Amino acid sequence: MELFDKKILFMTGKGGVGKSTLTGALALKAAALNKRVLIIELGTESALGSYFNIKQLCQYPKVITKNLSLLNLTVENSLREYFLHLFKVDLVFKLFFENKVMRTFLNVAPALKEIAILGKITSGLREVGPPMPYDLIIVDSFSTGHTLALFRAPKGIQEIMRMGPLMRQCEDINYILQNSQIVGCVVTTLPEELSITESLELLNTLKKEFHIQPSLIINKMIPENYITDNIESLKKINMDNPFFDFLYHKYKKQKEFVDLLRKETAPIYFSNLNLQENLSSHFLSQIGESIRAQ
Amino acid sequence: MPSNLSEIIDNHSIIICAGTGGVGKTTLASALGIFAANQGKKVLVLTIDPARRLADALNLTKPLTDDVLAYKNNEGVLYASMLNSKYIFDSFIERVSKSEKVSSRILKNKIYQKLSTTLSDSQEYTALEKLHQSFYSKNYDLIIVDTPPAQHAIDFLRAPKKISALFESSIVKWFSYKSKKRNKISLLLNKGVFTAFDLLKKLTSTSFIDELTDFFQAISDLVGPIREHSLEVYKLLNSSKTTFFLITSFESQRLQEALSFQTNLKKEGYSLSVIIVNRALPEWKGNKDISTESLYKYYLKFDNYYQNNLKLLKDSKIAKQIKIITVPDLTGEAYDLETLDKISKKLDSGFA
Numbered sequence: 001m002e003l004f005d006k007k008i009l010f011m012t013g014k015g016g017v018g019k020s021t022l023t024g025a026l027a028l029k030a031a032a033l034n035k036r037v038l039i040i041e042l043g044t045e046s047a048l049g050s051y052f053n054i055k056q057l058c059q060y061p062k063v064i065t066k067n068l069s070l071l072n073l074t075v076e077n078s079l080r081e082y083f084l085h086l087f088k089v090d091l092v093f094k095l096f097f098e099n100k101v102m103r104t105f106l107n108v109a110p111a112l113k114e115i116a117i118l119g120k121i122t123s124g125l126r127e128v129g130p131p132m133p134y135d136l137i138i139v140d141s142f143s144t145g146h147t148l149a150l151f152r153a154p155k156g157i158q159e160i161m162r163m164g165p166l167m168r169q170c171e172d173i174n175y176i177l178q179n180s181q182i183v184g185c186v187v188t189t190l191p192e193e194l195s196i197t198e199s200l201e202l203l204n205t206l207k208k209e210f211h212i213q214p215s216l217i218i219n220k221m222i223p224e225n226y227i228t229d230n231i232e233s234l235k236k237i238n239m240d241n242p243f244f245d246f247l248y249h250k251y252k253k254q255k256e257f258v259d260l261l262r263k264e265t266a267p268i269y270f271s272n273l274n275l276q277e278n279l280s281s282h283f284l285s286q287i288g289e290s291i292r293a294q
Numbered sequence: 295m296p297s298n299l300s301e302i303i304d305n306h307s308i309i310i311c312a313g314t315g316g317v318g319k320t321t322l323a324s325a326l327g328i329f330a331a332n333q334g335k336k337v338l339v340l341t342i343d344p345a346r347r348l349a350d351a352l353n354l355t356k357p358l359t360d361d362v363l364a365y366k367n368n369e370g371v372l373y374a375s376m377l378n379s380k381y382i383f384d385s386f387i388e389r390v391s392k393s394e395k396v397s398s399r400i401l402k403n404k405i406y407q408k409l410s411t412t413l414s415d416s417q418e419y420t421a422l423e424k425l426h427q428s429f430y431s432k433n434y435d436l437i438i439v440d441t442p443p444a445q446h447a448i449d450f451l452r453a454p455k456k457i458s459a460l461f462e463s464s465i466v467k468w469f470s471y472k473s474k475k476r477n478k479i480s481l482l483l484n485k486g487v488f489t490a491f492d493l494l495k496k497l498t499s500t501s502f503i504d505e506l507t508d509f510f511q512a513i514s515d516l517v518g519p520i521r522e523h524s525l526e527v528y529k530l531l532n533s534s535k536t537t538f539f540l541i542t543s544f545e546s547q548r549l550q551e552a553l554s555f556q557t558n559l560k561k562e563g564y565s566l567s568v569i570i571v572n573r574a575l576p577e578w579k580g581n582k583d584i585s586t587e588s589l590y591k592y593y594l595k596f597d598n599y600y601q602n603n604l605k606l607l608k609d610s611k612i613a614k615q616i617k618i619i620t621v622p623d624l625t626g627e628a629y630d631l632e633t634l635d636k637i638s639k640k641l642d643s644g645f646a
Contacts, residue, residue, distance in 0.1 A: 014315065014316050014443075015314060015315025015316025015317070015443050016315065016316025016317060016543065017316065043445045044445065044446075045445065047547070050547075086497075092493065095490055095493065096490055096493050096494075099490040101464075101465050101468045101469070101490070102490050102494070104456075104459045104460060104462075104465055105460070105465075105469075107456045107459070108409070108456050108457055108459070108460045109409075110408040110409055110411075110412035111408070111412065142315070142445050143315045143316075143443045143445075144443075145343075145417075145442075145443060149412065156408060156412070159404070159408070160404050160405065160408060160502055160505065161498050161499045161501070161502045162499060162501060163499045163501075164496075164497060164498045164499035164502070165496070165497055166497045166498050166499075167498075167499065193347060193629060194321075194345050194347060194348070194629060197345050197346050197347055198345045198346075201345075201346065234586060234589070237585055237586060238584060238585060238586060238589065241583060241584055242577070242578035243578050243584065243589075243593045243596070244584065244589065245578070246576055246577070246578045247589075247592075275595045275596060275598070275599040276595070276599075277599075
């Protein structure tokens with residue numbers, strides 16, 4: 001898969017489309033191809049931990065299966081590592097972070113949290129801080145808005161600061177983000193009206209604002225082996241059956257959307273609807289197996 | 295426990311549709327708006343960032359600062375608005391400032407400009423501010439509030455507090471006074487003495503520190519009015535005429551989330567009327583009359599999936615504590631006023 005040629009993949013898309021599931025599925029797929037993969041989750045909870053029977057947040061990269069590690073990135077830990085790299089003593093971080101004012105400020109200050117996180121994600125490539133011995137890092141951020149905030153942060157900082165170590169860090173981060181051979185973005189969408197229009201808007205924003213050409217995954221597709229070329233004859237046999245109508249309608253719409261999306265972007269991947277949802281890595285592997293380029 | 299939707303609408307002036315991202319809050323909030331308008335009310339639905347199809351249906355076209363007429367029916371009327379964070383933040387500063395000199399100093403400050411336009415946290419803050427403005431305009435019988443996408447439903451109430459914290463007098467003083475008055479927490483490093491502030495200076499730049507100091511000096515005049523204003527906003531949320539609807543979906547993690555939201559709301563004394571499980575079931579009823587075997591097998595898979603989810607819902611802790619309504623998945627349809635009306639009728643019948 002072309003996707004796996006990148007070093008960092010950002011998974012994005014509106015809430016509820018199945019980003020986290022696909023993150024897990026893609027990660028397992030890459031790991032099976034003998035790539036050393038790290039999943040980085042943002043936010044205060046782990047969506048993927050439960051698939052691998054991990055009860056606690058992984059503060060440091062934790063090996064969860066062959067070739068695959070999981071990290072729950074927090075702003076605090078990212079900053080701590082950054083400070084350690086800059087000042088060589090942990091005490092400096094304590095001074096900064098245990099100060100109530102600094103914490104309040106950090107909580108609210110635009111872009112600072114995002115830079116801390118982006119800094120950690122790109123630290124391996126920038127050779128700053130502890131090494132990140134991975135062939136592929138997949139970042140599961142939790143919504144469109146937050147992913148855009150991430151990408152906007154380096155420029156945002158540069159607009160307020162003309163110089164200083166933080167500003168230089170942002171320059172380095174931006175340099176990496178803009179390298180399309182290193183960084184890729186995956187937009188997940190559903191074959192539904194609202195989701196498609198929103199995803200197209202996101203694709204546009206990514207192209208215009210960041211010159212990123214994202215890959216697209218259409219998730220929860222009705223698998224084709226239930227839809228054959230004989231769908232019209234199937235229709236005659238099962239006419240008036242509400243379930244068939246539902247499926248038929250979905251299939252038609254799906255086809256429409258795929259045709260529409262093909263005009264807007266490439267590559268496009270498909271992933272099947274799997275009705276046997278359960279919290280296991282096996283489920284993720286099943287999803288992974290269904291992911292295919294079209 | 296509320297007996298029907300009309301009753302809830304009659305008894306409240308504010309309905310807040312909370313929930314995580316991607317569950318269909320905006321659609322349901324809009325559908326509620328249509329329903330209330332059909333009841334003869336003057337309604338406002340505050341949306342955050344509606345998808346284009348929905349925005350078009352409601353006459354919301356960017357860029358937008360005013361409320362627009364979305365729907366009219368005899369005596370009832372639905373207005374809609376889209377959150378314009380920057381505009382709301384700016385007009386908020388102007389409202390709490392005693393003079394133009396004070397407000398323009400803040401509006402020009404680069405830190406403020408970044409703060410007022412950044413995507414995180416400020417959306418919750420400005421949504422509450424817009425609610426406050428709309429409520430006190432006395433133009434509406436009912437205001438329905440859509441909330442920004444978040445990892446946790448409770449973020450809607452927590453995030454604005456982070457911004458308010460910035461306006462606390464102790465924080466403002468800390469940043470706006472010169473270093474002599476600052477509490478020296480020192481660290482001996484390379485024979486130098488550092489404070490947290492010195493650290494910030496080292497990391498950023500002098501011009502940034504100057505901009506930051508200027509920002510806090512500028513807002514030091516507003517600390518009092520902003521604090522009073524915050525109290526007013528939270529009083530509004532706590533009022534008996536304000537209630538929350540939690541919108542969620544089937545996935546078990548979401549149901550867990552619903553439980554913690556309910557617990558948190560109770561703790562803070564807010565009122566949660568109902569939990570709405572959106573897009574719960576497809577419209578087709580179980581008709582097993584399928585002659586093609588492969589199709590029948592597939593039908594069974596679907597049926598199983600929905601039955602399992604329904605069971606999870608019925609057995610959940612949260613079902614014992616609060617009324618839960620399911621709304622079917624109508625996403626085969628186009629997103630127009632007619633669909634919203636259909637959805638609102640499904641909502642209403644869910645109460646029965």
